[in-house]
Amino acid sequence: MLGLGVDRLQADINRLLTSLFHQGVLDEQFLQLQQLQDETSPTFVYDVINIYFDESEKLLRSLRLLLMDREFSDYKKIGLHLNQLVGSSSSIGARRVRNVCVAFRSASELNNRPGCLRGLEVVEHEYHYLKNMMHELFQLEQQRLLAAGVRYPM
């Protein structure tokens, strides 16, 4: 019974990941992250992704504040924030977030304010979708670890 739990959870994890790859939400860089995780660093993926979330939310908040300002004109600053977002998103394999950030950056280079506002909305949307998916993934992993732990009592 307990064995089935682990296998079923693993199947759920695999299905979720396959779906995310298929949708282009994640790319092969995410696999690189997983490869770097082992017994010496068993929570590496979780740690990096959480650092990514913290950084990204700071940048997104800052971007929103900049654009909400009626007298906004600092497109260069927007560009700098976006460079960081593009870089960190590509480092963890968050392909869709990266791509919409690049599109947003193009709008900022044209000093196009409505384009930037639209771009920011799209980025926020994609970012939150990714975050929800990652939370689901981590929950499944956590459950699987617990199920595996019960299966092999110490």
Place this chain on the structure above:
Amino acid sequence: MDRQKPTDRQRCLRISRFPLILPYKSLFLHFFCKIKSLTFLTNHKHIISLLSSLVYRSLIDMADVMRPEKLDMSNDTSSLGSPELLHVLAVDDSIVDRKFIERLLRVSSCKVTVVDSATRALQYLGLDGNHSSVGFEDLKINLIMTDYSMPGMTGYELMKKIKESSAFREIPVVIMSSENILPRIDRCLEEGAEDFLLKPVKLADVKRLRDSLLKADEMAFKNIMHKRELQANDIYSQLKRAKI
């Protein structure tokens, strides 16, 4: 005795392995010639050969004492010491990338120091003008990997500063960037970058880098040994010319 007596050539090779001997090689040749010339004064050749062996032995012992421990080439196959302990200095302003590159390098059996800016990198190396070079002689960095786009000083400017310093200009510098801009890449390579990596950096990139650095080191080692061999031959042929 089971052991064969070493030939003169073998003796010369052994001498040449002691690098400090080479400046004194004319002195040793002088000793050898003087001893051998004694054969004109006596018929007791076996006494002469015994004497020359004794002098030779004591010269070797002297050389042994003078030999610097670090250059014991018998066990060390690379100047990096153990190939596993490649010490890399990584520079990146992005916290996500720092975490990532640190793990990437650790997994590749490297010792890693990560800093968040070019200024900090210069501080670490002692190139920020606030320190004398004392205390940084033991700092053994084998590779510097830096992001290109950083606030303040870029990775390119950092590399230029490193290449300007006599202490660190030999250290390979790799530049990383998420932007595939050809003129930028050319400029970096022209300025002396070892390599230019497009982000996101992969395990395969680091492995390739490590392999090429270790191979370069192996080549340097082979060159040193070849040079030694040539110097040994030089000593030997001088001995022969002196009709020993």
